[in-house]
Amino acid sequence: SQKIEQNSEALNIQEGKTATLTCNYTNYSPAYLQWYRQDPGRGPVFLLLIRENEKEKRKERLKVTFDTTLKQSLFHITASQPADSATYLCAPYVDSNYQLIWGAGTKLIIKP
């Protein structure tokens, strides 16, 4: 079955450092992959989309990579701030059923 794996443990990072979150997927080949941020009690908010033919995408302090051979996407936040603390969700898009497949997310905690 299609499966998304994200760091199940919370990630604690010191303010100012780079946070790196991992998303691994199995049993399919997504056309593209999206990353979302979710704050407690709120709906997810779209951050970045990366296509299968793109190696890297950047937006301000955010960077996403997509390795279709490893079946993995990495999400980086540089110069992290306490306000970046949230849960980050990985969502590959599968053409065969026209849906996003959602990971459970990684909880990121940036300590001052």
Add this chain to the structure above:
Amino acid sequence: EADIYQTPRYLVIGTGKKITLECSQTMGHDKMYWYQQDPGMELHLIHYSYGVNSTEKGDLSSESTVSRIRTEHFPLTLESARPSHTSQYLCASSYTSGVGKNIQYFGAGTRLSVL
């Protein structure tokens, strides 16, 4: 800020009651979704719609029903609420074509507690 609204934000009701969770969007998106999410868990798709008069069941079996009579409105109804329905319900919308297709915009959610 996404223009998608869910009401109520919080709802506590007794077992057996009928409830409708409201969702409206003003972005003209053709596709709309309902997800169920428990704390710390992934989103589970329970219903979606490609447009007016189109509704489909998602991957997670649900006793709820939906309707799509207008593009902007996608309400979810539980005919008889049970404690097992206690969860957060998230509504989302997206385009199905164009540059931004399948980027989903979410409402703030409805947290439902059934006693």
